[in-house]
Amino acid sequence: MQVAKKYFTEGLIQLTILLSLVGVRVDIDSYLTGYYPPLTEINLGPSSAYIQTPFHVLRDTLDGYGVHPKCPELDYFFASRRLLDEVRNLGSPRFHTQLNAWLVHQVSSTGPSTSDNPDASVGLESTDNEPADAGEHLLARDQEVHCQPNSELGQGPCGAGAFLNEDEVKIKEEEEAVPLTHLAHSSTLEQESLLEGITTLPEPVLHLVPPAADIDWNNLLSVADLDDLDSLVTDRLSELDSDISSAISQDVSLHDAMVTSAGAFGPTDSQTVSQRDRNLLRLESTNSSLSDSLPGMAVGLAALPFASVCNLTGNLTSQSALGSCLDEAVFEQINQLGLGLEAIDNQLNYLECLDSRAFEDLDSDSGLSLESSYGCPASPGSSEMSSSTSSYYEEEGGATGYSSEVDSKPPKGILDHHAMWPHVDLSESVWHDHSYSSPPLLSMPPLRLPCKTEEPEEDGGSQLEEQELSRDELRARAMFIPFSVLQIVNMPVEEFMEVLDSHSFSADQVTLLRDIRRRGKNKLAAQNCRKRKLDAITGLQEEVERLQAQRDRLLREKRLTAKTMGAVAHQFKQLTRDVLSRVRDASGRPLNPERFTLQCGANGRVVVQPIRQPAVATSAGKKTDKRKKEKKQ
DNA sequence: TCTCACTGTCATTGG
DNA sequence: CTCCAATGACAGTGA
Structure with missing residues (x-):
């Protein structure tokens, strides 16, 4: 199967390359539509509720249910779909799609890649320096390249974002392209890490790029297998001379918009774009945090910087591999953003400068307050929240209002305490995490109370945990309950009662514990109930x-039987006429076939019988009359 | 802006 | 009476 898929994929790639060489657009799906989240989301994301709880794990494995779509068993499936979409995206006669094809080819030869593959980090590390060197070639002219091989860059999924944070502070007027190079590199790195087989990439794509910013396109496109695209790309550039905003305002995917705009400015627009790029770069550095949290801004703030970044990428590398890797890697950053909230914290200042509405949107998101804005006095939302007596208990909408006493009457300490959780609520706002804690919380220490001295740049592991805190988890922590939600929910009744008795909890704490347990149990029950309902619906549909x-089969059989019966009756009638024509009555005349018929007896004898008149008469008198008439005949 | 699917939660019922 | 599972209903959220 693996071999077959490999050859099938290679065949598709070759066919797609041929079609794209002649300018045939095979199939371009929307990037977001065709994008399948990295597998880490399956395990770490908020949408993995079905596999977070032991309940579903046991149910899916013990009760004979099929594998849930979000189960890790489908990792390979998603990877395959991802590769297939890569192939689909090759249809555009764009330069970088050729490289995509090449990358997919590499992947197909090395097996499916998953984002959580441990080799991905290896790929990151191994390729960390190589593109940086290429970037030096690209930008060596009067530009300070500070491509320090940052170890942090390749450590986390959001390494690119963190890297940008550091860079955007260092941006100088004459160094505008440098951070973009970093971005391109980081994106490339991430792309490479995702595609896993990047370590085997041959050199020409990056190393054939001339060191000057005004790259000769012919030289760039002198890659052996891309010569034919030379004229095609130049034509494409002239065609795509449109404004970036139009590319976004139109109904196109971000993917296409980026590429379009990348070609729009062309290599000669670097000067005019440079000033805008700087701003857009800052936007880009923040959009990764906004795109998930601010749906409304996803297009306005996210698409624009992406496109601009691709512009410079196209300017500097002439839509080389960096451009192809960048667009997808940026989206990877978006999806993996939640894994690195330090970027959010570092960029909150930019956020509040960009648009105060962003906070309002965030505040309304998920019904959770944006405690992160507490750390930003300049934010109007933060000032309101900090000045008012509102707590996240009051502001969190969630589902229906809570009847919990804790919600309506939080202890005094909570009001001060919940301000210690700036990132947590932001993450919930970003992810709309209705789920309870994920498996890592199973092994979480019973109580790890926060302290106000915690800095945003704490280790990513704790932030990961904090991101996945549910509201009940927050309440439990706020009430100093030394148990996780999962522990509260999953412990036996006896143990739970013992805990209630032995820990001398206050009334509020006991109420909260019971509410948490009840909600957790009911949540699982609701999930189970819905699953059963869906199964029932599916079963009924199948039965229908x-x-x-x-029914169709029986109707067909009925029609066939009727047809056969008609044919047999016709044959029998003909045979009867033939026989009767040969039979003579007492007077020597042939029998009338309309009045006589043949009757086959059980013993094989054939008897000539007069036909009974159809009116199997209701009255005996009529019968007798007919019989008399027949006798007369 | 509307619709729909998903999800969490509450209230209720029955075992 | 309490606990628990099941389920309808409701509301929030995002696509």
């Missing part, structure tokens, strides 16, 4: 289809 098929 089965019965419809059976």
Whole structure:
């Protein structure tokens, strides 16, 4: 199967390359539509509720249910789909799609890649320096390249974002392209890490790029297998001379918009774009945090910087591999953003400068307050929240209002305490995490109370945990309950009662514990109930289809039987006429076939019988009359 | 802005 | 009476 898929993929790639060489657009899906999240989301994301709880794990494995779509068993499936979409995206006669094809080819030869593959980090590390060197070639002219091989860059999924944070502070007027190079490199690195087989990439794509910013396109496109695209790309550039905003305002995917704009400015627009790029770069550094949290801004703030980044990428590398890797890697950053909230914290200042509405949107998101804005006095939302007596208990909408006493009457300490959780609520706002804690919380220490001295740049592991805190988890921590939600929910009743008795909890704490347990149990029950309902619906639909098929089959049989019966009756009638024509009555005349018929007896004898008149008469008198008439005849 | 799917939560019921 | 599972209903959220 693996070999077959490999050859099939290679065949698709070759066919797609041929089609794109002649300018045939095979199939371009929307990037977001065709994008499948990295597998880490399956395990770490908020949408993995079905596999977070032991309940579903046991149910899916013990009760014979099929594998849930979000289960890790489908990792390979998603990877395959991802590769297939890569192939689909090759259809555009764009330069970088050729490289995509090449990358997919490499992947296909090395097996499916998953984002959580440990080799991905290796790929990051191994390729960390190589593109930086290429960037030096690209930008060596009067530009200070500070491509320090930052170890942090390749450590986390959001390494690119963190890297940008550091860079945007260092941006100088004459160094505008440098951070973009970093971005391109980081994106490339991430792309490479995702595609896993990047370590085997041959050199020409990056190393054939001339060191000057005004790259000769012919030289760039002198890659052996891309010569034919030379004229095609130049034509494409002239065609795509449109404004970036139009590319976004139109109904195109971000992917296409980026590429379009990348070609729009061309290599000669670097000067005019440079000033805008600087701003857009800052936007880009923050959009990764906004794109998930601010749906409304996803297009306005996210698409624009992406496109601009691709512009410079196209300017500097002439839509080389960096451009192809960048667009996808940026989206990877978006999806993996939640894994690195330090970037959010570092960029909150930019956020509040960009648009105060962003905070309002965030505040309304998920019904959770944006405690992160507490750390930003300049934010109007933060000032309101900090000045008012509102707590996240009051502001969190969640589902229906809570009847919990804790919600309506939080202890005094909580009001001060919840301000210690700036990132947590932001992450919930970003992810709309209705779920309870994920498996890592199972092994979480019972109580790890926060302290106000915690800095945003704490280790990513604790932030990961904090991101996945549910509201009940927050309440439990706020009430100093030394148990996680999962522990509270999953412990036996006896143990739970013992805990209530032995820990001398206050009334509020006991109420909260019982509420948490009740909600957790009910949440699982609701999930189970919905699953059963869906199964029932599916079963009924299948039964309906089965019965419809059976009905159709029976109707066909009925029609066939009727047809056969008609044919047999016709043959019998002809045979009867033939026989009767040969039979003579007492007077020597042939029998009338309309009045007589043949009757086959059980013993094989054939008897000539007069036909009974159809009116199997209701009255005996009529019968007798007819019989008399027949006798007369 | 509306619709829809998903999800969490509450209230209720029955075992 | 309490606990628990199941389920309908409701509301929030994001696509």
